[in-house]
Amino acid sequence: MLENPRRPCPCGSGRRYKACHGSADAAEMIVARPFAGLEAETELIALREFVPSATAPLTLRDAAPDAPTVTLATVLPGAAAALTRADGSVLLGLQVQTHSGDLSRDLAAALEWALAAEPSSVLTAVGRPSTGNRWGDVVVDEPLDVTVHDDFGWWLEEAPEEGSEVALSLERANTAIMPTARVAGRPGAYWVDAGEKAHLRWVRAEDEQPLMSALARLAAADRLDLGEGSRYVGSFRAHGRLVPVWDLDREAHPSEWDGPAVAFDERLQEALAVDEPLTADQRRARDGILGRQFTLR
Structure with a gap:
C-alpha cells in the first residue's frame, strides 16, 4: 500500500509520511507501538x-x-x-x-x-x-x-x-519450554511456571497514564494482588503497552487463578472509571509502582 507523502504517517508518530516512514532512513526508525x-x-x-x-x-x-x-x-x-x-x-x-x-x-x-x-x-x-x-x-x-x-x-x-x-x-x-497457560480467557494474560516461582504476565490494553493511576488506587487500598498466594511484583513496557506481573503460588493449578484474575479485572475497571485526583497515599503508591518498571523494545 503506497502512502500519500503529505499525509500523517500511519505509524502514529504525528509526522508526515515523507518525514517519517517514507524517508530514506525509515528502516532505522523505531515504532514504539507497532500494533x-x-x-x-x-x-x-x-x-x-x-x-x-x-x-x-x-x-x-x-x-x-x-x-x-x-x-x-x-x-x-x-x-x-x-x-x-x-x-x-x-x-x-x-x-x-x-x-x-x-x-x-x-x-x-x-x-x-x-x-x-x-x-x-x-x-x-x-x-x-x-x-x-x-x-x-x-x-x-x-x-x-x-x-x-x-x-x-x-x-x-x-x-x-x-x-x-x-x-x-x-x-x-x-x-526449554516453561509450562504456560492462558488465564481466564483474557487476551494477553498468561500464567507461566518459571521453576522456583510461577507468574502471571498480563499485557494491558489501557493507555499507561490512566492505568498507572488505577493501579495506584488499588495499591493504596491493598487490593493489587490476586488473593492468597499472590504478590504484585512490578511491570514492564513492551511495544507501547504496560505488562503487570504477579508472583504466584506454583503449587496452584493455572485454572485456579481464573477467578482471581476476573475479580482483579473488575476492580481495575472500577478504578479506571474514577476521575478524581490521586490522594497523597495513592501518589506514593504510584511512585512505588513506577520504581518497579522497565522497558522491552
Missing part, C-alpha cells in the same frame, strides 16, 4: 515477548479462494521469520530478530514473501523494509484464537525418525 489500534494488539505482544509455544490462525485480507492457510507462531525452527510447508500452507514467526524499526512492517514483509514462495521454503530473516504494507494491511483486524502448546511438535509435518538429528533438535527445543 497500535489492532484488536489483537495485546495477544501479539504476549506471543512476541514471553509465550514460548503457541499458534493462531490468521485471516488474510482480500485472499483468493485458493489462498494457503496461514498460521501465526511464537517461534519457528532456527527462529525463522516464515516458512512454507509441502502443501503450501504458511507458518509466520513472531519471535525473530527484527531488521527494521517497525515490527509490523517486518511481519507483513515476511508474510508476503511466504505467500509468493514455493512449498517447503524457509525465510531465515526479513531484509530491511522501509516501505510497503504493515500488519493491518495484509491481515484482517480481529481477535486471535490462540492455542498454547506443551511442546514444538507442531513444527513438523510428520513424526521424525527416532534418534535422528531432527528428533534430537526437537527434544532440545522442548526441554
Whole structure:
C-alpha cells in the first residue's frame, strides 16, 4: 500500500509520511507501538515477548479462494521469520530478530514473501523494509484464537525418525519450554511456571497514564494482588503497552487463578472509571509502582 507523502504517517508518530516512514532512513526508525489500534494488539505482544509455544490462525485480507492457510507462531525452527510447508500452507514467526524499526512492517514483509514462495521454503530473516504494507494491511483486524502448546511438535509435518538429528533438535527445543497457560480467557494474560516461582504476565490494553493511576488506587487500598498466594511484583513496557506481573503460588493449578484474575479485572475497571485526583497515599503508591518498571523494545 503506497502512502500519500503529505499525509500523517500511519505509524502514529504525528509526522508526515515523507518525514517519517517514507524517508530514506525509515528502516532505522523505531515504532514504539507497532500494533497500535489492532484488536489483537495485546495477544501479539504476549506471543512476541514471553509465550514460548503457541499458534493462531490468521485471516488474510482480500485472499483468493485458493489462498494457503496461514498460521501465526511464537517461534519457528532456527527462529525463522516464515516458512512454507509441502502443501503450501504458511507458518509466520513472531519471535525473530527484527531488521527494521517497525515490527509490523517486518511481519507483513515476511508474510508476503511466504505467500509468493514455493512449498517447503524457509525465510531465515526479513531484509530491511522501509516501505510497503504493515500488519493491518495484509491481515484482517480481529481477535486471535490462540492455542498454547506443551511442546514444538507442531513444527513438523510428520513424526521424525527416532534418534535422528531432527528428533534430537526437537527434544532440545522442548526441554526449554516453561509450562504456560492462558488465564481466564483474557487476551494477553498468561500464567507461566518459571521453576522456583510461577507468574502471571498480563499485557494491558489501557493507555499507561490512566492505568498507572488505577493501579495506584488499588495499591493504596491493598487490593493489587490476586488473593492468597499472590504478590504484585512490578511491570514492564513492551511495544507501547504496560505488562503487570504477579508472583504466584506454583503449587496452584493455572485454572485456579481464573477467578482471581476476573475479580482483579473488575476492580481495575472500577478504578479506571474514577476521575478524581490521586490522594497523597495513592501518589506514593504510584511512585512505588513506577520504581518497579522497565522497558522491552
